Amino acid sequence: MKKQSRASGSGRRFISLFGVLKVLAVLLLIGVVGIVYTDASIRSKFEGKRWSIPAKVYARPLEIYPGRQITQAQFVAELKRLKYREGPLAAGSYEIRKNNRVWINTRGFRFWDGIEKAKRISVRFDEGRIEKIVEDSQGEYRSLALMRLEPVLVGGIYPRHNEDRELVRLDQVPEELINTLIAVEDREYAQHIGISIKGIARALIVNLNSGRIKQGGSTLTQQLVKNFYLTNKRSISRKALEVLMALLLELHYSKGEILEAYLNEVYVGQSGAKAIHGFGLASQFYFSQPLQDLKLHQSALLVGLVKGPSYYDPRRHPKRATERRNQVVDILLELNQITSSRALAVKQMPLGVVGSAAAHSKTYPAFMDLLKRQLRRDYREEDLNSEGLRIFTTLDPMIQQQSELALSQTVQGLQQGGYGLDGELEGALVVTEPENGEILAIVGGKKPRFAGFNRALDAVRPVGSVIKPAVYLAALEQGHHFAEMIEDESIELTTENGQLWQPENFDKKGHGQILMQEGLINSYNLATTRLGLMVGVESVIDVLKRGGIQRYLPKVPSLFLGSAELSPLDVATFYQTIAANGFSTPLRTIREITTSNGEPLVRYPLAVKQTFDNADVYMLTRVMQMVVERGTAKRIYNRLSSELQIAGKTGTTNNLRDSWFVGMTGNYLAVAWVGRDDNGPTRLTGSTGAMAVWTELMAAAQPEPMVPLQPENVLDVWVSPDSGKLSAKNCREAILVPLRIKVIPTEKSACAKRSNWKRWFNRS
Secondary structure (H helix, E strand, C coil): CCHHHHHHHHHHHHHHHHHHHHHHHHHHHHHHHHHHHHHHHHHHHCCCCCEEEEEECCCCCEEEEECCCCCCHHHHHHHHHHCCEEEECCCCEEECCCCCEEEECCEEEECCEEECCCEEEEEEEEEEEEEEEEECCCEEEEEECCCCCCCCCEECCCCCCCEEEECCHHHHCCHHHHHHHHHHHCCCCCCCCCCCCCHHHHHHHHHHHHHHCCCCCCHHHHHHHHHCCCCCCCCCHHHHHHHHHHHHHHHHHHHHHHHHHHHHEEEEEECCCEEEEEHHHHHHHHHHHHHHHCCCCHHHHHHHHHHCCCCCCCCCCCCHHHHHHHHHHHHHHHCCCCCHHHHHHHHHCCCCCCCCCCCHCCCCCHHHHHHHHHHHHCCCCCHHHCCCCEEEECCHHHHHHHHHHHHHHHHHHHHCCCCCCCCCCEEEEEEECCCEEEEEEECCCCCCCCCCCHHHHHHCCHHHHHHHHHHHHHHHHCCCCCCCCECCCCCEECCCCCEEEECCCCCCCCCCEHHHHHHHCCCCCCHHHHHHHHHHHHHHHHHHHHCCCCCCCCCCHHHHHHHCCHHHHHHHHHHHHCCCCCCCCCEEHHHHHHHHCCCCCCCCCCCEEEECCCCHHEEEEEHHHHHHCCCCCHHHHHHHCCHHHEEEEECCCCHCHHHHHHHHECCCEEEEEEEEEECCCCCCCCCCCCCHHHHHHCCCCCCCCCCCCCCCCCEEEEECCCCCCECCCCCCCEEEEEEEECCCCCCHHHHHHCCCCCHEEEEC
């Protein structure tokens, strides 16, 4: 029995040992599988697409050249928008000197068509224009015919996690910054295999003494693993995984590859809801400078921020940030990487941080709204917020700022003046360049930086009399002319639903027989309605469609007086064709798009198609200039110079609900709307509301004169307004009318018969 008992016990011990070995084997297998899986995960992410890089959106670059109309004050304001600092000349700084000169050290920039190198230039001003540009190239001076500054970064299209970074290669990072980072964060980086035994032992002692996990002893590789693969949660298991992953990372990749990833991944600050990652973006965010241009005091600050970007935020806590930067400098001195004299000099330097977050200091929600709509026609959303595209736009920051001020201040003044009745006045503004259809500015409301309802694009309202030029253009195309006599008297029409429609003039009067051009100059509803009936609703709709309007247009006579509901952008689209001498040019916000490396992608060439005869457009434009000279918009010249020869059209809708104005100068087309979101009455006409916004903008924007190109087959002819007969310049009642030569009246007024025939035409 005893022998059997001993054998039975041995068997149980054997089975127990075998069970332990099985468990160990299973655990070993699980461990091996876990390591293999972890290894595959590390390699997959590190070798694949590491980051979602937001698209960067830039405004147009400021091009300067001798003769350009820009004041010294406006030029300096542009430099400040670019975060140039006034002071001793260094990269990204400027000095105002005697004799109207501004000296600048530009930063240089990679445009879509190549690199604009950093330069030291002098710009001299004279009477509101640039007189001369000189480059100082190491003591050799030469005149420049053209120079462009880097564009303002106006925004981005961000991934959902709201991280932002600007990727840099290792060879783009200053050696001093790399040395400083390693000295402060991981002195044994070049020797260890991903973990530091000394660091772990030191952290273990601190943690045991404190009774909790207080210190991690992390190497740069471990920090990268924690930020790139794991969370900030502190636990023994997470720390063990971190160590394993760091070892695997070092097994597969070089020190340079790991360091480059760290430089692009490290968290260095916060801009609102957006997290700033990587030293490339940090350099722009804090100093508005390329990473390559950083000095030691700046590199030391960035490295110091790694310890706690919020706690040491140099904008909110400059004293803490200075102390932390100086600690970093002391470490460099301790390691004999710098001399004591240099350490002292660096510690005496100011932080040098720009006043606001340069990469995110300005937002233009209305413009960005339209930009994104246009981008989505060519790009997927994930490409826009993850591929690091560089989008160069048409936005002019100077005109945008002037537009925002003009709208917000004018609308506020109107509200305080009693307009708007019991509702809040709102407004919108669209500004384009007539020559090429580029959108220079968009304001979506009186609070221009509020990303809410974009009235410039989405406030679809009756347009009133701003539609009338389409009626007159349709008439010109059918052979009617501006010296033709039409009737401005009451008219009654029965609509398709049997209702009676009886339009009336603003002054409630009829004016009898008038010249066709006087109907447009004075915005007479009755004359315009009669003319519209002569040419037909479908012809007017055809003109509007060829002018770029894509919205639904009602086939009813009330269309002639502006019953169509359009947005300010729609109105700008139609008038852009008029401003471009009859050439239809789709309004655009995009000039070029490149990859993050500067390779061009989809090009956005200027698309031009002639849709109206240039003679008809010239005659229409001349009459619209008369609208400002002596018609419904004549008050403009109480503020602006008549030498600008502005062409414009006011618009007012029923019950004074909507106020519109469209105005064209030689270099700007701008559409302004003022009204109420609830469609209530405002007591504003086109000339008292929207035109005031437009005039305020142009008073600041330095517009150029509107000089339409006169075709050979058109002359400005003196005509009698009472009869449409040929008149003469010295006849008291005579007015100028643009006419094709073939329709110039042959019958003369009594005054013209007594005058010299040469005075029948205006040849000045």
